[in-house]
Each structure stands twice: as C-alpha cells, then as structure tokens.
Amino acid sequence: MSWYQQEIRLRSRPKGCHLVHSEIVDQLGQLKNIKIGMANFFLQHTSASLMINENCDPDVRDDMDMGLDKIVPETFPYTHTDEGPDDMPGHLKSGIVGVSLNIPITNGRLNLGTWQG
Template identity: 55%
Template sequence: MSRGCHVITRRLLEQLPELAEMEVGLANFFVQHTSASLTINENASPDVPLDLADSLDRLAPEGTQQRYRHDDEGPDDMPAHVKSSLMGASLTLPIQHGRLALGTWQGIYLNEHRNYGGPRRLVITVQGQKRADGRKYSGWR
C-alpha cells in the first residue's frame, strides 16, 4: 500500500462474512507493524485522508538525520514510528445486528507512514453472540 491514509472499511468487511451471523459482539483489528497504524475517521470527503496525512507530516516531519537518532532505514523511519504511536496499532469496534456499529460518516483507515512500507498484515478477531434463530443479517455495515 502506498504512503498515506487509506479507507479500508469495505475491504475489511469483505473478509468478514461471519459478521452477518452476529447479534452482538466485538471486532478487534490489529496491524502488525511499527510504522503503520489504524484509526477511524470521516469516510465521505476525499480531502480527509489527504489532510490527515499532511497533519501527521507536520507533527512528525522527515528531516535531517540530526532530528532523530533512529534512522536505520532512512529519513522516513523514525517519523513513521512516531506517527504510528500517535495513531495506534489497534481498533475495537462493537458489532450490532450483523454490522460494525460505525457512525454514518465513519470509516476504518489504514495509515501507511513509510515511503515504501511493503505488505502490511492485519490480525482480525471477532467474538460475540450469534443470532438465536441461526439466520443472517444483510447489508455492509
């Protein structure tokens, strides 16, 4: 995935067909990397991910090697770790009636903080109570 903030809600839901069987529960999403992060933010405006990435760049700018002691993998190395620490590596969301209980304008973001981050792996854990009647709910969210 390229550097930046990417809405991945639909991609995640495509990997979780078992949500449709859940009455109530929790879904935990965890990114197994120290230079990528997860967050929830607005999913409608294409400007939001761009502004979010720009804001993170101002908080933890890339610069000369004098700015950070840890620069083993280049000038984007330590700023990526700072951004990841600020944003977090995991999200836990409620499941209600077969859907993630996200607000209307909320989306799940994977934030890639490296110029060339490589493949990212997410661990997803879903737990909860299935519908008593064994039927499935329909719909994405």
C-alpha cells in the same frame, strides 16, 4: 458467549492516510453471523496505525496526512534511518495514533456512524 478470531491481510499502500474499511469487511466472513458483539482490530505493524475518521470526503485523509506530517516531519535528525526517511516518522505516528480499534458489531455489521470509516 462465543469468540471468533481471524487474521486479515491488507494490501500494501504508500505513505499516507487510506480508507481500508471495505477491504477489512470483505475478509470478515463470520461477521454476518454475529447479532451483537465487539470487534477488536489490531495491526501487526510498527510503522502504520489505525483510526476511525471521515470516510466520505478524501480531502479529510489528505488533511490528516498533512497534519501528521507537520507533527512528525521527516526532517527531524533521527538516529534510526536504516529503512528510509519515512520509517521513523511512521513509528512515531503509529505510537501517537495507535494500532488497535474496538468497534461494536450490530446485526452482522460494524456499528459505525454514517460518515465513519
């Protein structure tokens, strides 16, 4: 058994739900050498999160963003406001959605469903 660890840097993005699958896979040079395994992705950020979702129709990302904004609106009377109106909602959304994912690796690829990303 062997282990492999790599830090990946994603480019900055504005508030919203974004597809980052290709950006992640493009930075995983050793992925192609793994026949079977498990990838753990951990986001080192306190107001962002990771999820697997529909990767084809961009309307899904828009609807996910709208739904999360409804659950965690910027209009709550937050105490933590030093970093702008979307910061505390970002912390809450991060806590709800989560900052890590485990994805199986099969024959050098992340083993996701056809429409997952």
